[in-house]
Amino acid sequence: MSVAQPPTAQSVAETVAISAEHVSMTFQAQGRQTVALADVNLDVVPGEFISLLGPSGCGKSTLLRLIGDLLQPTSGTLRVKGKTPERARRDREYGIVFQAPVLYDWRNVTRNVQLPLEIFKVPAAERERRTKDLLALMGLRDFAQSYPWQLSGGMQQRVAIARALSFQPSILLMDEPFGALDEMTRERLNMELLNLWHQTGTTIIFVTHSIPEAVFLSTRVVVMTPRPGKIERIIPIDLPRPRDASTRETPGYFEYITQVRACLREEHVL
Amino acid sequence: MSDTAPPPNDRTNDSMQRPVSGSAATPGPDGGSSKSPPFRRAMQTAWPIAVVGCAILVAWYVLAIRGNWPQAQQGMAPHATFWQTVQASMSLDNPWVPPPHQVVQDLWYGLVESASGPHVTWVHVGTTAEEAGLGLLAGTLLGILIATLFVHAPLAEISFMPYVVASQTVPILALAPILINLVGINLKAKVIVTTYLVFFAVAVSAVKGLKSASPLAHELMRSYAANTWQVYWKLRFPAALPYIFTGLKISSTAALVGAMVAELIGSEYGLGALLVAGNTFGRDLLLWSTMLAGSILGLGSYLLLTLVERAVVRARPRLA
Numbered sequence: 001m002s003v004a005q006p007p008t009a010q011s012v013a014e015t016v017a018i019s020a021e022h023v024s025m026t027f028q029a030q031g032r033q034t035v036a037l038a039d040v041n042l043d044v045v046p047g048e049f050i051s052l053l054g055p056s057g058c059g060k061s062t063l064l065r066l067i068g069d070l071l072q073p074t075s076g077t078l079r080v081k082g083k084t085p086e087r088a089r090r091d092r093e094y095g096i097v098f099q100a101p102v103l104y105d106w107r108n109v110t111r112n113v114q115l116p117l118e119i120f121k122v123p124a125a126e127r128e129r130r131t132k133d134l135l136a137l138m139g140l141r142d143f144a145q146s147y148p149w150q151l152s153g154g155m156q157q158r159v160a161i162a163r164a165l166s167f168q169p170s171i172l173l174m175d176e177p178f179g180a181l182d183e184m185t186r187e188r189l190n191m192e193l194l195n196l197w198h199q200t201g202t203t204i205i206f207v208t209h210s211i212p213e214a215v216f217l218s219t220r221v222v223v224m225t226p227r228p229g230k231i232e233r234i235i236p237i238d239l240p241r242p243r244d245a246s247t248r249e250t251p252g253y254f255e256y257i258t259q260v261r262a263c264l265r266e267e268h269v270l
Numbered sequence: 271m272s273d274t275a276p277p278p279n280d281r282t283n284d285s286m287q288r289p290v291s292g293s294a295a296t297p298g299p300d301g302g303s304s305k306s307p308p309f310r311r312a313m314q315t316a317w318p319i320a321v322v323g324c325a326i327l328v329a330w331y332v333l334a335i336r337g338n339w340p341q342a343q344q345g346m347a348p349h350a351t352f353w354q355t356v357q358a359s360m361s362l363d364n365p366w367v368p369p370p371h372q373v374v375q376d377l378w379y380g381l382v383e384s385a386s387g388p389h390v391t392w393v394h395v396g397t398t399a400e401e402a403g404l405g406l407l408a409g410t411l412l413g414i415l416i417a418t419l420f421v422h423a424p425l426a427e428i429s430f431m432p433y434v435v436a437s438q439t440v441p442i443l444a445l446a447p448i449l450i451n452l453v454g455i456n457l458k459a460k461v462i463v464t465t466y467l468v469f470f471a472v473a474v475s476a477v478k479g480l481k482s483a484s485p486l487a488h489e490l491m492r493s494y495a496a497n498t499w500q501v502y503w504k505l506r507f508p509a510a511l512p513y514i515f516t517g518l519k520i521s522s523t524a525a526l527v528g529a530m531v532a533e534l535i536g537s538e539y540g541l542g543a544l545l546v547a548g549n550t551f552g553r554d555l556l557l558w559s560t561m562l563a564g565s566i567l568g569l570g571s572y573l574l575l576t577l578v579e580r581a582v583v584r585a586r587p588r589l590a
Contacts, residue, residue, distance in 0.1 A: 070489050089495055096493045102486045106508045106584040115504065119494045147584065 016079070017171060017203040018044040018067055023076035025062050025229075035228035036062045040076070042222065042231065046170075049197055049204045051214035051221045053260065055269050059229020060207045061175055067205060068094050068173045080171065088171075092120065095164030095202075099176040101156035103148035103163075110135070110144045113162045120167055130166060137196070138162045154185040161193070165200065172204045178213070187245075190216060194243060211264075215239075215256045216248060223260060225267045233263050330370050335359050337367030368555050376559035395563055397539040401457065401529040402571070405464020406522060412465060413472025413521075414514065420473075421480040421506070422498070438470045446532050460532040460540075467528035468521040472514060479513025480506045515579040522571045526564060541567075 025037040037059040044050050052060035065071040066078060069085035080088035088094065103112045110131055117127045135141050138158045148156055157177060164172060178186040190213060197204055208214050214221045215237055223232045239252050247253055264270040338359035343350070346358055360369050368376075380391030416434070420427035446463050453459040483505050491501045533542025541560050548556030 068493060070492065089493060092495060094493050096490065098486050098489075100484075100486060102484065102490055104487070104505070104508065106511070116494050119491075119496045119500050119504065 016043050017046040019079045021077045023073045023078060026074045038228035038230045040231055046203055047201050048219045049217055051206045051208055051218040053208055053214040053221050054224035057226040058224040060224050064173050064175050064205055064207050068096055093170050095169035095172045097160050097164050097174045097177040099179045101160040103156055103159055105148055108145050108147050109140055109159050112159055113166050116167045134162045134166055154181055172202045174206045176207050211257055211260050223263050225269055232267055327370055334367045334369035338362055338365045368558050373558045373562050376555045377562050394540055394544050398529050398541040399567055401460040402464055402525040404461045406468050406525040409465040409468025410472050413469040414476050416473045417476030417480055420477050442531050447535055450535050455536045460529055463532040464525050464528035467524045471520045472517040475513045475517030476510055479510025483509040511583050519575050522575055523568045526568050
């Protein structure tokens, strides 16, 4: 347990979904050291939608991977629901969506979505039930038997999201999930993601380099800057919810975008 | 990651389903083959094969006439015409270069007309097919087993790979007699020789295949806290199947060669034994018809594997 936290693990888990204290990450490659993250501190409340925003090399993906136990920090402490990231991973707290859909070519849509359930040894009948609901929710019902290569990029990413949600993880880690999609598809999937978030109450960590996307989606935007990667500022987004397409036309939305841009300009990123 | 990996997905607009062209993704010459009925598609495959087949036949006949010319002239009157000599060269008793129809006739004779006669070709074909089939099966299992070991224990790959490669540089003609001396002239010996020729290509392609899944696909498994066994059966092995089939197809012909080479030594039955017989009794026609039987067998096993592959491998169709 971290030294600075007097409350019990239980109470911490209730008030903080994810906490990072003085987290640093240094990569070693060919004798050269690269500081990917320097002294990152962040507390995430359960049910929050946090965007990690910044240019390439600011360490936003690294931070996501550290939380998801796909990497281990060089120093500092990470806690996920009061547990180490490794414990949390083994307890299957994470649903992960990458920029690429990473679907298995030899499985159709249904079987791709069922992959984690198979690994968790969920009984077949229960698997079928949950997949059916999810495919309907994600607008994939007509593609249940299709193979990944028969779907467009946006549809593939929907399957990836359905797969991540299939086992109802408490934390969704999304690494530029819509980064490779066109603007229109991206906006539509943004809306769908918000709806899902409202329905499930999942804590979401969302890596992006799109300022409008971060502002539109998040409860808080974590602005990060590179060399070395660090958190520049955390901007709470108090736009009313539920947000929809018209939110993108309100003055408040533009003010937040301006605010984020100003923050990035101060650091000569923009 | 690997040079044979499928091309990355193009992520374009949403909800537009790409046309599904099934397994026949290579468009034919007219470009519209994906919509044509199976018969037309089959014809599009058949005619180029037929054209090449005819070319081979023509070349074979020309070679046969030239090769048999002196032999044909010997049995002719000195003023025989050109066409008379050509005709004679087509039906010599024991020609140096038998023309195709004589080879086919000889095979037909062995298979059909003389089912209980001097060379019971079916038994020979069956014997070789059995040995090659069993060897292919054993070699595939051994190859996959070795690849699985290598992939999970890199130290094993580093330490054993040189010896596996070295094992393949030993000529099978040198090894077969030694093995047969050890094991005896029986099915086991022939299956061992065949297995020896088969496992290498399967192991090499399976190693590549078992490593072919992307790092992200592995990270996904890690996020599910999947165990090694689950990663193997749900990710590594299915990803490796297309590679394994490539190795298998290469090996299927090697299996036949292995079985026939093993039969050269003291065997009573098998295409290899027929070759020995043809050689011993100076019956060249028998050598040729045995080769024909061997290639038909090889073609058959290749086709069979292709069909199994189509049924088993659910990978994306390759776009030309």
